[in-house]
Amino acid sequence: QVQLVESGGGLVQPGGSLRLSCAASGFAFSRRYMNWVRQAPGKGVEWLCSINGPGSATECADSVKGRFTISRDNAKNTLYLQMNSLKSEDTAVYYCARTQIPESQGTQVTVSS
Numbered sequence: 001q002v003q004l005v006e007s008g009g010g011l012v013q014p015g016g017s018l019r020l021s022c023a024a025s026g027f028a029f030s031r032r033y034m035n036w037v038r039q040a041p042g043k044g045v046e047w048l049c050s051i052n053g054p055g056s057a058t059e060c061a062d063s064v065k066g067r068f069t070i071s072r073d074n075a076k077n078t079l080y081l082q083m084n085s086l087k088s089e090d091t092a093v094y095y096c097a098r099t100q101i102p103e104s105q106g107t108q109v110t111v112s113s
Helices: none
Strands: 003-007 010-012 018-025 034-039 045-051 058-060 068-073 078-083 092-097 107-111
Touching: 003 092, 018 034, 018 092, 018 107, 034 068, 034 078, 045 068, 045 078, 045 092, 058 068, 078 092
Parallel strands: 010 107
Antiparallel strands: 003 018, 018 078, 034 045, 034 092, 045 058, 068 078, 092 107
16 A cells, blocks of 8 residues: 655754655655645645655745755655755645645654744
């Protein structure tokens, strides 16, 4: 069955960085577009970034463009999100997903001094 397991979240100060990972199994990972999405407390799901199967094309939302970078390692069936210059408004649960709908537990990111 499909499994997506995120890791790498935590507490970070404003201006700091984190790298999230997502270990995927149970489907043809290298053939799928993959996404990172997040959900802040009391808010809806927000799409962040997408990447194509080979990893040659990426796209990110304006809210994180220039700060977040999506990448993947198909040999390891792993998706990444490098997050730099973090802000308090980046506090949320972060999910990797095959669509823009979360299908896993996610990892909590808290940006606070």
